[in-house]
Amino acid sequence: MISAYRRALLQALDIICLLLALVVTNLTTIEGGLYVFTDYTGASIFTIFFYMLFFYIIDAYKVGFEDFKETIGRLLVACVLGIVSSATTSYAFDHWRFDRTTLFVLFSLSFFFCFAWRWFYNRNAEKLTHPLRILLVGVDRAGKVRQLLAEGLPKAKIIGYVGEPGQDEAAGPCLGAPFDALDIARTHHATMILLLPDAPIDDDIAHDLLTAKLSGSMVVDIRSFYEHVVKRLPLTQITEEWLLLTEGFSLNTRGSLRRLKRAVDVICSLILLIPATPIMLLTAVIIRLESPGPVIYKQDRVGLHEKEFTVYKFRSMRADAEKNGAVWAKANDNRVTAFGRFIRKVRIDELPQIWNILKGDMSFIGPRPERMAFVTKLKESIPYYSLRHTVKPGLTGWAQVCYPYGANEEDARHKLEYDLYYIKNMSLLLDIHIIFRTIGVVLFPKGAR
Numbered sequence: 098m099i100s101a102y103r104r105a106l107l108q109a110l111d112i113i114c115l116l117l118a119l120v121v122t123n124l125t126t127i128e129g130g131l132y133v134f135t136d137y138t139g140a141s142i143f144t145i146f147f148y149m150l151f152f153y154i155i156d157a158y159k160v161g162f163e164d165f166k167e168t169i170g171r172l173l174v175a176c177v178l179g180i181v182s183s184a185t186t187s188y189a190f191d192h193w194r195f196d197r198t199t200l201f202v203l204f205s206l207s208f209f210f211c212f213a214w215r216w217f218y219n220r221n222a223e224k225l226t227h228p229l230r231i232l233l234v235g236v237d238r239a240g241k242v243r244q245l246l247a248e249g250l251p252k253a254k255i256i257g258y259v260g261e262p263g264q265d266e267a268a269g270p271c272l273g274a275p276f277d278a279l280d281i282a283r284t285h286h287a288t289m290i291l292l293l294p295d296a297p298i299d300d301d302i303a304h305d306l307l308t309a310k311l312s313g314s315m316v317v318d319i320r321s322f323y324e325h326v327v328k329r330l331p332l333t334q335i336t337e338e339w340l341l342l343t344e345g346f347s348l349n350t351r352g353s354l355r356r357l358k359r360a361v362d363v364i365c366s367l368i369l370l371i372p373a374t375p376i377m378l379l380t381a382v383i384i385r386l387e388s389p390g391p392v393i394y395k396q397d398r399v400g401l402h403e404k405e406f407t408v409y410k411f412r413s414m415r416a417d418a419e420k421n422g423a424v425w426a427k428a429n430d431n432r433v434t435a436f437g438r439f440i441r442k443v444r445i446d447e448l449p450q451i452w453n454i455l456k457g458d459m460s461f462i463g464p465r466p467e468r469m470a471f472v473t474k475l476k477e478s479i480p481y482y483s484l485r486h487t488v489k490p491g492l493t494g495w496a497q498v499c500y501p502y503g504a505n506e507e508d509a510r511h512k513l514e515y516d517l518y519y520i521k522n523m524s525l526l527l528d529i530h531i532i533f534r535t536i537g538v539v540l541f542p543k544g545a546r
Contacts, residue, residue: 107158107218108149114210115145121206126199139193143186148179148207154533155540160215168215173208174540180204228252232282234259234275234306235293239268241333242293245323256285260297275302279309289315291322294334328499329514330521332480340481345521357525362461366454373448380411380445387436388415393449398466403486406458408466409449413437443539450492462528463491464516467509475509482509485516488523495519495527498534 119141123133133141152158155175160168180200187194195203229250233239236258246253255269259278262271272281275297282290290306292298298306310316320339323331340346381392394412397405414432433441440446453459459466464485467475476482491497496515500508519527 104158107160108152110214111149111152111157111211112145114214115148115207118203118206118210119144122199122203126196126202137193137195139190140183140187140195143183144179144203144207147182147186148176151175151178151182154536156534156537157211160218165216165219168219169212172211172215176204176208176211180207228254229289230285230287231255231289231291232257232259232272232278232285232287233268233291233293234278234298235296236260236264236268237293237295238333239265239293241331242291242319243267245327245331245333248327250326256287276305278302279305279314282314289317289322292316292318294319294336324518324521328495328518329511330517332510332514332517335481335517343521345523346487354523358460358528359457361525361528362454365461366451369451373451376445377411377448380440380448383436384412384434388434390415397469398490399469399472399486400458400466401486401489403472403483405469406453406466408458409452411440411446411449413441413446444493444535447492454492458489460489460491461493462519462531463489463494464519465494465497465512466490471509475506478506479510479513481517482513484520485513488520493531493535495531498531498538 119133152175155171157171157175184200231253257269257272259273259275306316320334384392394410395407398408400406496512499515500512
């Protein structure tokens with residue numbers, strides 16, 4: 098998971114690279130007496146804006162967290178979209194547009210410079226990053242904490258805990274008493290003090306930790322830490338009391354936010370219908386020609402307050418795919434047709450759900466609607482699963498863009514953690530972020546089944 102601070106630094110590197118590419122382009126292709134930042138102001142601004150926009154949408158900052166070939170692919174796609182968009186936009190201004198040679202040189206230099214720092218970063222990631230050294234206060238469910246850190250921050254290291262000795266091997270060695278936590282943290286060069294649910298904190302210890310926090314030290318609660326770093330709520334750590342007292346979950350208590358979200362859904366659905374209509378017509382024709390059966394697939398799904406509604410999708414499986422009952426989708430599912438596999442990867446099969454959004458059954462952004470057969474089973478085995486039905490299901494959502502398509506109960510548990518994060522932190526800014534991430538997922542489809 099990429100922290101906001103790290104992402105900001107990497108974005109600053111890209112801006113520097115783009116500025117450098119503009120300067121070198123100015124020296125090599127633009128005739129004397131003209132300057133990119135004064136005589137081609139619009140083209141320069143559009144170049145930086147659109148490149149950075151597509152770097153963000155494509156999520157070109159996963160360097161070090163994925164195969165480097167995929168990083169190169171993301172970068173190339175973002176640069177192509179950036180140069181095409183900036184050139185198209187600046188074409189409306191006679192004195193601000195670059196000629197073809199300048200555009201080609203600018204594209205080549207931008208890609209080269211942005212590629213260069215990513216290559217260097219990938220080669221030297223171990224030297225450039227400083228993993229967290231974490232001191233635990235408390236030991237309750239330390240094994241789960243270690244597992245959560247391994248998933249979200251694999252380079253973080255638990256150096257030990259303060260408390261009673263011999264409590265839990267997963268928490269590491271006991272380094273001393275809780276009232277010595279600050280001294281122990283300094284002695285062992287801990288970069289974070291992490292408070293677990295059973296942290297033995299009295300008034301004096303709380304005063305010392307608060308003083309340290311206000312002085313700039315990282316003193317955080319495990320639930321809040323995991324929420325802000327990994328962007329999901331850990332089911333093994335949260336309680337009903339914490340859910341009750343924590344901030345967030347405001348959609349159902351703020352009528353204005355609920356009405357605004359509905360208005361945005363309707364407006365965006367009507368706008369999306371314009372480009373989507375020809376795509377849907379072509380998709381319908383191909384489905385009809387490829388295999389027998391209905392073009393539109395109807396299925397009952399669970400929506401707001403666990404009320405069932407009929408969802409509409411383009412059929413991507415054989416007509417007899419569920420003759421033996423409902424089953425989880427799986428990788429390389431032989432029930433999926435050839436064209437169905439394609440429309441699933443680029444999410445075209447979801448486009449008929451625009452009608453569900455206009456009807457009010459769904460929202461653009463929200464948890465994925467599941468079938469009642471699965472919901473009934475998952476409610477029995479996964480705590481807080483019903484909370485995902487306190488908001489409308491979505492065409493896309495935080496869980497959908499952060500986690501592959503669920504294929505079993507464990508996947509459902511992970512996706513619920515992302516859904517709870519979304520429900521807790523719901524806002525228009527988060528919705529916009531999810532839309533951009535969705536575009537990136539469509540361009541780089543992973544996990545679609």
